[in-house]
Amino acid sequence: MSTVVDAARAPSVPTPSAGVLAYYPGCSLHGTEPEYDESLRAVVEALGIAVAEIPDWNCCGASSGHTTDHLLGVALPARNLALAEAAGFDRVLAPCAACYNRLASARIAVAEDAEVRERMPDILGREFANSVEVLSVLNVLREAAADIAQRAAAPRPTPNPIVGARLASYYGCLLVRPPEVSGGDDPEQPMFMDEIVRACGGEAIDWNMKVECCGGAFSVSRTSSVLRMGRAIIEDARRNGAEAIVVACPLCHTNLDLRQKAMESRGEARMPVLFITQVVGLALGLPPETLGLKRHFIATEPLLADLSVRAAQRVADEKKAAEEKAAKAAARAAKAAEAKKAAEAAPDAGGDA
Amino acid sequence: MTPQPLLEVARLFLCLYTQAALSAPFVRQVAAGNHRCLAWPKGQVATMTSSTLSLATEIEAATGVNPATCYQCGKCSAGCPMASESDLRPHQVMRRVMYGSREQTLRDESIWLCLTCETCSARCPNACDPAGVIDALREISIESGMATMPRTISAFHKSFLEQIRTNGRLHEVGLVVGYKLRSGALMNDVTNTPGLISRGKMGLLPDKIKGVAEVKRIFDKCGVTL
Structure with a gap:
């Protein structure tokens, strides 16, 4: 009886319970990289992971914060942790690698430095117990890897395009x-993203630049450095046979996608740069238009068209192979039955004679 | 009562001893014009004053890293993505903190070319955390009015933080306008703007949060003025 009453009184905004993750999108996902936000929301919904945005969150300060002042670099992200805590969450998902890094670093700084810990409530003007765990998108998707693998392998009308795709998992610095x-x-030699790519059916290639820096915060203020670093990353991925680079960081995406045209020198094929959430979304069979794949500067359509042709071919080949196998098995069974019949007939004949 | 003065005296003696031990070969190298490993300008010999001692001490207080524990293996510089563009590579910064002039170290542009990718700190075999030391150097150099960061980089950081202080979140258009005015790089990325807008990657209006006053309070309490 009481449960019915509770359900009737439930507010329209879900109250955080043990299962709900606090969601900290960060400025990039609201600004320059909305496709990461779109694809993430689509994927967590499909996987049944409940998320709720932290109310009134503020920017984590990114590299400008800690470069200018250590305490500022801790306090800006700490306000978001305090807000999540006050709203009753115990875990927060920060898909942007820079936000994740700042939130996680603030949590560590407050836990390890007594002086910072003591000053924090005064600086924030809020209670702060530092009780919220910070998760990256890789942590969350890896927890769901078994589920992803099962659903990626399940038969469906449009075959999974990620099977056999050669993808370079790029982690960069901040993860x-x-x-x-x-x-x-x-x-x-991180493997979390590679594991997720494999769960999707993709081939996670071996390459050298997994944890090299893309130039991050110098994208605007020192673009020449970013082009030098990005070129080295893309060239290595290409040399090792990658068809696309997979990222989990909006800054890496901007530097490798938006800046790629400026890196080209000899008319090489362009290297699409996908978010890990877009790869998982495609593997789960979500409609591509919900994953923001058209927002990229390096077009993803040629790659997706190629992957779907290969997927259709693969399914046709598998079907043909299965039919041939079934035909062979049937022929074998028929032959065996005939032989058995003959063997049954022969002793009878011998007995008669 | 407190062991602090005793420690200071002990460290002074250790420094003097190390200085004496090191200076003979170093002076020979300088005289031969063959001193690249330390990257001091030709003809200048390291001198230790009370202020050099205090920079190392300040760094230790800020980061918990004693710069003297760096044994100059150079692993940090081998992996540094900005090493090819900086005058001082990470292991040289560590050396300067210990033995260079305070002002010269704080005024060097190299500390502003660090991306804080933390490759150096992750690979340091003696946990010296060069990235943390460089971050602390930047903070001290701003505080002492010695920061010589390239104009574009300072324009970016200031415009970025100004956006956060005003709106609580980053507003791209505000960042770009502030950056262009501060840096003078008016034509920077102009050709990318239509593409950013057509792809829905640039909001024209700021996304102002309710708790802007709280964010301002954080800036004030941390003593950060822009």
């Missing part, structure tokens, strides 16, 4: 460094 924020992954 793996400092090593304390890497969430247990190897900071020099």
